[in-house]
Amino acid sequence: MTDTSTSQQTVDLVVRTIAETAIENETYFGELDSVVGDGDFGYSLARGFEKLLEGWDGIDRADPGTFLKRSGMIITSRIGGTSGPIWGTAFMRAGMAAGSAADLTGEQVVAMLRAAVEGIKARGQSDLGDKTLLDSLVPFTDVLEQRLQAGDPPKAALEAAAAECRRAANATAEMVARRGRAAYTGERSKGSVDAGATALAVLAERLAAVWPAGAGSLAADGPEGKGSE
Amino acid sequence: MTDTSTSQQTVDLVVRTIAETAIENETYFGELDSVVGDGDFGYSLARGFEKLLEGWDGIDRADPGTFLKRSGMIITSRIGGTSGPIWGTAFMRAGMAAGSAADLTGEQVVAMLRAAVEGIKARGQSDLGDKTLLDSLVPFTDVLEQRLQAGDPPKAALEAAAAECRRAANATAEMVARRGRAAYTGERSKGSVDAGATALAVLAERLAAVWPAGAGSLAADGPEGKGSE
Amino acid sequence: MKKFVNDPQRFVPEMLEGIALANPDTLKYVPEYNLIMRADAPRDDKVSIVQGSGSGHEPAHVMVVGKGMLDAACPGDVFAAPPMDYVYETTKRLATPKGVLLIVNNYTGDRMAFDMGREMAESEGIKVAVLKVDDDVAVKDSTYTVGRRGVAGNFFVMKAVGAAAEQGADLEEVVRIGEKVNSVTRTMGVALTACTPPSKGSPLFELGDDEIEFGVGIHGEPGRERRKLERADRIVDDLLDAIVPDLPYRSGDRVALMVNGLGGTPISELYILFRRAYQVLAEKGITVGRSYVNEYCTSLDMAGASITLVRLDDEIEALLDAPAEVAIRVF
Amino acid sequence: MKKFVNDPQRFVPEMLEGIALANPDTLKYVPEYNLIMRADAPRDDKVSIVQGSGSGHEPAHVMVVGKGMLDAACPGDVFAAPPMDYVYETTKRLATPKGVLLIVNNYTGDRMAFDMGREMAESEGIKVAVLKVDDDVAVKDSTYTVGRRGVAGNFFVMKAVGAAAEQGADLEEVVRIGEKVNSVTRTMGVALTACTPPSKGSPLFELGDDEIEFGVGIHGEPGRERRKLERADRIVDDLLDAIVPDLPYRSGDRVALMVNGLGGTPISELYILFRRAYQVLAEKGITVGRSYVNEYCTSLDMAGASITLVRLDDEIEALLDAPAEVAIRVF
Numbered sequence A, B: 001m002t003d004t005s006t007s008q009q010t011v012d013l014v015v016r017t018i019a020e021t022a023i024e025n026e027t028y029f030g031e032l033d034s035v036v037g038d039g040d041f042g043y044s045l046a047r048g049f050e051k052l053l054e055g056w057d058g059i060d061r062a063d064p065g066t067f068l069k070r071s072g073m074i075i076t077s078r079i080g081g082t083s084g085p086i087w088g089t090a091f092m093r094a095g096m097a098a099g100s101a102a103d104l105t106g107e108q109v110v111a112m113l114r115a116a117v118e119g120i121k122a123r124g125q126s127d128l129g130d131k132t133l134l135d136s137l138v139p140f141t142d143v144l145e146q147r148l149q150a151g152d153p154p155k156a157a158l159e160a161a162a163a164e165c166r167r168a169a170n171a172t173a174e175m176v177a178r179r180g181r182a183a184y185t186g187e188r189s190k191g192s193v194d195a196g197a198t199a200l201a202v203l204a205e206r207l208a209a210v211w212p213a214g215a216g217s218l219a220a221d222g223p224e225g226k227g228s229e
Numbered sequence C, D: 001m002k003k004f005v006n007d008p009q010r011f012v013p014e015m016l017e018g019i020a021l022a023n024p025d026t027l028k029y030v031p032e033y034n035l036i037m038r039a040d041a042p043r044d045d046k047v048s049i050v051q052g053s054g055s056g057h058e059p060a061h062v063m064v065v066g067k068g069m070l071d072a073a074c075p076g077d078v079f080a081a082p083p084m085d086y087v088y089e090t091t092k093r094l095a096t097p098k099g100v101l102l103i104v105n106n107y108t109g110d111r112m113a114f115d116m117g118r119e120m121a122e123s124e125g126i127k128v129a130v131l132k133v134d135d136d137v138a139v140k141d142s143t144y145t146v147g148r149r150g151v152a153g154n155f156f157v158m159k160a161v162g163a164a165a166e167q168g169a170d171l172e173e174v175v176r177i178g179e180k181v182n183s184v185t186r187t188m189g190v191a192l193t194a195c196t197p198p199s200k201g202s203p204l205f206e207l208g209d210d211e212i213e214f215g216v217g218i219h220g221e222p223g224r225e226r227r228k229l230e231r232a233d234r235i236v237d238d239l240l241d242a243i244v245p246d247l248p249y250r251s252g253d254r255v256a257l258m259v260n261g262l263g264g265t266p267i268s269e270l271y272i273l274f275r276r277a278y279q280v281l282a283e284k285g286i287t288v289g290r291s292y293v294n295e296y297c298t299s300l301d302m303a304g305a306s307i308t309l310v311r312l313d314d315e316i317e318a319l320l321d322a323p324a325e326v327a328i329r330v331f
C-alpha cells in the first residue's frame, strides 16, 4: 500500500463534498425515492447536510475521528426519515474507528468504511442483498481496499471504487427490497434501482472527481477546500 | 289565421317531444350550463321529464288545459334547481290559459305561450334582457303569432319561429346575465349563450321537425305519437 | 372521472343511506324526499331548523343535522335546489307548535322552492319563516342582480339559530338571531381546481396549471376573476382585502375566523392559510376570538378554500359556544 | 403544483404555527422540535401519550393532541420520520412520574428515531415505553421484511390509550391496552390519484385516468397492485375481502368501522363507501357498533380512502366512547 495518509483537511473536503453533492442532487435523489418509496430521501439528506454546513466551522476538529463523530451526531439528531439515523450512524462509526489519529492511512480509511457498514447493518437490521445503500457501499469498499493494497494511487483507487459502486447500484434494479419503504411493495420493487445505493454512487463519483491528482502523502500536500461557501 | 286547432293528441306529442328531447340532450344542456353556471341544468331537466314520462299514462287528460296544469305541477314539485319551478310554472300557466277547451286554436296557443312568459317573469322575478330562456321564448312566440296571423300553415309557422328562437338564443351571447347563477359572474357571463335559451331553441327545432306536414285542422288529422317508449 | 361512485344518479341517495346507517340512534332518513332528520324531531318545545340547498356541499347540510344544529336537511341533487315537494313534505314532518325555520342560501332555485314550499305549508296552518343567507362578498351586490350568494358563512347562521332553538327561543327570536349573524358574516373563496359533478363525469371548468379562480362560488361558478397562482400568503391577503372593508371589520373588533376547505384541499394547507389570516387581522387590530379550520361547506372535490369572518358580540359568541352533536363530529 | 403553500421548506412549521394560533388556550407549540403539546401537559397524575410520524397525514397526529387523546406530537417533515432529537426533547418535556408512551407507526425511520430517543431519555431516568402500530393488511407480513405498516388504524390505538391515560391507568396498563387494540385492528387503502409533496412539486407517481392503486400506503408507496377503476361497491368488496379474513372478523363480532379519506376525496364519497361496507359486514353477520367516516390519517392531497375494522369488546368500546377534545373538533 502506498502512503495515502489523510489529513483533517482532506476529511473536510470529503464531508463537504458529500454535503454539497447531496444538496445539489435533492431533486434527483427525491425522484429516485419516488418510484417505490415516498419521495422524501432527497429532501431529508439536503436539509440535514444544510444543517451540517450551517454549523460547519464550529464542529470540533480535535482530530478527524472526533470531527466525524460530531458530524454523525448532528446528522442523526437533525435529519429525519430513515436516512438520518442510518447516515448519522455511518459517520459516527467511521469516526470511532478512526480513533484519535491525526492522519489516516489507507488501511485506516478502509477500516472506517467497514465500521460504517457494520453500523448501518446494526441500525437498520439490514444486510447485503436487502436492496439498500449497503449494496453499493460494500462493493465500493471492497474495490477501494483491493486497489490500495495493489498500490494504486488514491485517486485511481477511488475512481475504480466509484465505478464499481455505480455498477453495484445499477445492479440493485434486479433485487427485491427487503428493508425500507420499498420493501412493502415486494416483487414490484424489482426493475428500479435503490435510491440510497444510487445516491452513494453519485457521491463516490464526485469524490473521485474532486480528489487531487497528485499521488503520495495526502497529509503532506492535501487538496484545498473548495471554498465555495 | 288558418284553422290550426290543436287536439289533446297534439298536446301529447308536444309535451312528449319536449320531454324526450330534454332527456336526449342531458349532457349537452349540462355543458351549456357549465360555462358560467353550475352544470346541473341538463341533469335537472332530464330527471324531471323522466318522472313526467314515468307517470305519463296516468296524467289527467280531461282537456289539454288540465293535462298541462297537472304536468306543470309534477315538474314544479319534482324537478330541482331553478328549472323545476320555472318550467313547471310555464306549463301550469299555459294550462290555465287554455281553460277547458277541447281543441285549441292558433290564437289560443299564442295566448298560452304569453301566459307562460308572464308566469316565468313572475316566478323568476326576471324580464326580457336578463339573459334567460325568456330571451328566446318571447321572440319565438312573436314570430309564431305573426306567421299564424299571416296565414302560414302551422308547420311552416313553427319552422320560422324555431329559426328565430335559435337566432335569439345565439344573441344571448352578447348579453350580461342578470338572473340565475350566471348573474354572479357579471361581465364575464358575456361571450357564451344562455343554457335555458339555447335549450329552448333545440326544443323548438325538434317540435318543428316532428310536426306533421299537412296543413289544415290538426284537431281533425293530428299526428301520431312517436311511440318510442 | 376518478371518484368513488356507483351509478351517478344514485350518488345522493347512496350518500344519504350511508349517513343514516352510520347514525342509527340519532338520525332518521326518509328516502322519498332526501330527508335526513333528527330521530327525536319534531319536538314540541322547540322551533325546528331546516336547510335545503343542493348536494355536493357536504358536510353541509345533511351532516350537521343533530342536537344544537339542524333538525333536518332535504337537499336536492348535486348543485340543484331541492324540488318544492321536498321542502313542503319536510316542513310538514318537522312542524311544531313553535314553528319551522327554513334557512335558504340565496340562490334563485332555492328561494323559489322554499317560498313555494312555505306557502303550501302555511296554507295548512303551519308556522313557517324563511331566513336568507348571503355572505359572499365575491358577488357585487346590485339592484340588477339577485344579490349575494350564501356560502360557507351559513355554518354560523345554522349554529347560532340551532343553539337558540335548542334553548327554547321562539320563531321570531330565532329569525332575529339568524338575520343578525348573517348581517355580520362575510366570506370569499378561491379555487385551485374545478370540481367534477358525478353526473357530468368531467371537470365543470378548465383551469390552467398556474391559474386560480378568485371569488369562486360553491357550485364552481366563476368568480371575480381568473388569476395566476400565487403564494398562499398573497392569496389570503387578497381575500381579506375583499372581505374586511366590506362590512367593514374594524380595529377593536372581535371575530370568528373560518378557513373552509372546498373538498380537495387537505387540512394542512388550510392551517397555512389560517396562520396568515390570523396575522393580518392582528396587524389590523382585529382579534380572532374563535377559530374554525376544516371543511364546512364544500364544492365536491374542488381544491380551494374560503375565508369567513363573523363579528362577534356576547350574544353571538355564547350561541357559537353552545354544545352541538352532529354526524361529522364522530369521534 | 396546485397548493396553498409559501416556501415548501416552511410547509410544516407554518402549518404548526397555524394550529397553535387556532388553539391558544389548549395547545403549546415548541418550534425547534415541531412539537405541539397540550398546554396543561405534562400532568403528574397521568401517563403522557406521544406520537411522532412524518407530516402530511393531518389531522394525524398534530391535530389530535388534546384531552383524552395525545399529549404531544412531534412530526418530522412531510413523509419523513422525526429526527431523533425531536423525540428525545419531546420525551423530556412530557416526562411524568407515571411515564411516557411513544406510539410509533411501524416504519424503519420512525422506529429508529423512537428507539434511539427512548434510549437517551431512559438514560436520564425517564420511564418510557414504545408501542408499535401495524394495521395495514396490504403488506404481506414475512420474516424477510420489516412487518406491516401502521396506517389509519392508529387512530383507535391513540383514542383508547388516550382515554385510559386520562382515567389514570399506569404505563404497563396503557401499553397492554394499546397492544390489544392494535391486535384487533386491520386496515387497507386504495388511491385514485397520487399525492404531491410540496417539496417535490409534482405527483409522487403516475396513475392512468382509469387506474387505481390497490393497497396503497399513506406515503403514496405502491400497494398490492395497480388495477382498473371500478364501481365504488366493487372496490369496497375487494378491500373487505382482504381485511375480514385477515384477523379474521367473524359472524357475531361487533366492530368499529372506519372509512378514512386520504385527503383529496370528499366526505360524500366516503359515505358511499361506508354504506356498502356496512351492508357487506351485515351480510356476514358482523355488527357495526361504532361508525367513523371522515379524514383521520391522510396522504396530503391524495384522492382515495381506507377501510379499518376494529373488533370491539366492552373494554375497547368504553375507551372509544370516552370524551375527547382535540383541535379538529372545532365546532
Ligand SMILES: Nc1ncnc2c1ncn2[C@@H]1O[C@H](COP(=O)(O)OP(=O)(O)O)[C@@H](O)[C@H]1O
Pocket: A033, A037, A038, A039, A040, A041, A042, A044, A080, A081, A082, A083, A084, A086, A120, A123, A124, A125, A126, A131, A132, A133, A134, A179, A180, A181, A182, A194, A195, A196, A197, D079, D080, D081, D107, D108, D109
Ligand atoms: N433498514 C435499512 N437499512 C439500511 N438502509 C436502509 C434501510 N431502509 C432504507 N434504507 C435506505 O434508505 C433509503 C431511503 O431513505 P429515506 O427515504 O430517508 O427512508 P424512508 O422514507 O423510507 O423512511 C433507501 O433507498 C435505502 O437505501
Ligand SMILES: Nc1ncnc2c1ncn2[C@@H]1O[C@H](COP(=O)(O)OP(=O)(O)O)[C@@H](O)[C@H]1O
Pocket: B033, B037, B038, B039, B040, B041, B042, B044, B080, B081, B082, B083, B084, B086, B120, B123, B124, B125, B126, B131, B132, B133, B134, B179, B180, B181, B182, B194, B195, B196, B197, C079, C080, C081, C107, C108, C109
Ligand atoms: N330568475 C330566472 N328567471 C328565469 N329564468 C331563469 C332565472 N334564473 C335562471 N333562469 C334560467 O335557468 C337556466 C339555468 O337553470 P338551472 O341550471 O336549473 O338553474 P341553477 O343551477 O342556476 O339553479 C338559465 O340558463 C336561465 O335560462
Ligand SMILES: [Mg+2]
Pocket: A033, A037, A038, A039, A040, A041, A081, A181
Ligand atoms: Mg423515503
Ligand SMILES: [Mg+2]
Pocket: B033, B037, B038, B039, B040, B041, B081, B181
Ligand atoms: Mg345550473
Ligand SMILES: [Mg+2]
Pocket: B038, B040, B041, B081, B082, C054, C079, C080, C081, C109
Ligand atoms: Mg343548480
Ligand SMILES: [Mg+2]
Pocket: A038, A040, A041, A081, A082, D054, D079, D080, D081, D109
Ligand atoms: Mg420517508
